[in-house]
Amino acid sequence: MYHTHPGASRPSHRPAKAAVAVLVLAASLSAHSQSREATPPSGTPGLSRAEVIADLALWRRAGADRYATLALSYGMEVPAYQAALQEYQRLRNSEQFQVEVRKALDD
Numbered sequence: 001m002y003h004t005h006p007g008a009s010r011p012s013h014r015p016a017k018a019a020v021a022v023l024v025l026a027a028s029l030s031a032h033s034q035s036r037e038a039t040p041p042s043g044t045p046g047l048s049r050a051e052v053i054a055d056l057a058l059w060r061r062a063g064a065d066r067y068a069t070l071a072l073s074y075g076m077e078v079p080a081y082q083a084a085l086q087e088y089q090r091l092r093n094s095e096q097f098q099v100e101v102r103k104a105l106d107d
Contacts (some may be wrong), residue, residue: 054100055092055107062088 047055059065067081091097 048101050101050104053104054097057100057104058091058097059088064088075100 033071062084064081064084064087067078067084070078072075
């Protein structure tokens with residue numbers, strides 16, 4: 001049984017309801033802003049899934065994946081990484097890129 005002092009009022013749940021409403025509103029605004037940030041700006045072409053898969057295949061074929069951590073994380077650009085990067089760029093700008101895109105679309 002709930003006992004209160006005769007002069008005391010019953011506890012109000014309004015502050016709790018207001019706090020919940022504020023949290024729900026903040027969460028929805030946060031989710032909305034994140035979805036806008038994930039979308040590339042209009043006029044900026046993005047890569048398709050097949051293009052990303054093709055790009056990664058060429059990156060690996062050139063061997064750049066073996067040296068990228070050293071180069072990007074530690075600033076150690078070994079000659080082998082430079083050679084692999086040049087090979088990747090050559091492959092990426094050749095017909096091989098479209099071949100890889102078609103393979104990715106077929107999968």
